Amino acid sequence: MHSVNLQDRAIPVGKIVCIGRNYAEHIKELGNKTSGQPVLFMKPANTMVAPGGTVVIPAYSKDCHHEIELAILIGKEAKEVSVEKALEHVVGYGVALDLTLRDVQNSQKEKGLPWEIAKAFDSSCPLSDFVPADQVADPQKLQLKLSVNGTVRQDGNTSDMILTIAELIAMVSSYFTLEAGDILLSGTPAGVGRICSGDQLEATIEQVGTLRVSVA
Ligand code: ZN
Numbered sequence: 001m002h003s004v005n006l007q008d009r010a011i012p013v014g015k016i017v018c019i020g021r022n023y024a025e026h027i028k029e030l031g032n033k034t035s036g037q038p039v040l041f042m043k044p045a046n047t048m049v050a051p052g053g054t055v056v057i058p059a060y061s062k063d064c065h066h067e068i069e070l071a072i073l074i075g076k077e078a079k080e081v082s083v084e085k086a087l088e089h090v091v092g093y094g095v096a097l098d099l100t101l102r103d104v105q106n107s108q109k110e111k112g113l114p115w116e117i118a119k120a121f122d123s124s125c126p127l128s129d130f131v132p133a134d135q136v137a138d139p140q141k142l143q144l145k146l147s148v149n150g151t152v153r154q155d156g157n158t159s160d161m162i163l164t165i166a167e168l169i170a171m172v173s174s175y176f177t178l179e180a181g182d183i184l185l186s187g188t189p190a191g192v193g194r195i196c197s198g199d200q201l202e203a204t205i206e207q208v209g210t211l212r213v214s215v216a
Helices: 024-029 083-089 102-111 165-175
Strands: 003-006 009-012 016-020 039-043 064-066 068-074 090-097 143-148 151-157 183-185 200-205 209-215
Touching: 003 090, 016 165, 068 143, 068 165, 068 200, 083 090, 083 165, 090 183, 090 200, 090 209, 165 183
Parallel strands: 016 183
Antiparallel strands: 003 009, 016 039, 068 090, 068 183, 143 151, 143 200, 200 209
């Protein structure tokens, strides 16, 4: 069983649903259209890496990118929920890295093929411990900062999301039933870049915590 910690409780994780293209500046840096719909994809729970763990970049990629993201832990079932009621389904927030094999993703995009081999490889989802939702004053006003070997690469704010957390939950729950223990990744701000063997990654979201992992 794969689980995350919420205070002193271990929560078994179901599916991890990710949203792509939810920050305008990041859409521009990848050369994608800003007018398009956000993209949904999933990672299985066995892609998780615990705090302090190690990421292994698959041999079939030469361009693995970091993406810091606010992770949202679902506490009770959500199916076709309204935006107004969406946040009632959130039990905690955490720090995630949506590791992405950009070269593989680009070639899948060109061929019109799904992204799993670029997004859902083993160790593609480092996750911090979670803090209870009621300890985060306003999840749409949190600074996110990712540094590699002490150099800041990403520095953004959840206020710049295109779809808010509530809108994201409502949208995802119109396609997939969300269950307790499911996690949503809410997209990444600009500044994504390559990570290499030996790198030390530190991802911090204010009021939520810090996640450190190393690259094998
Ligand atoms: Zn992402």
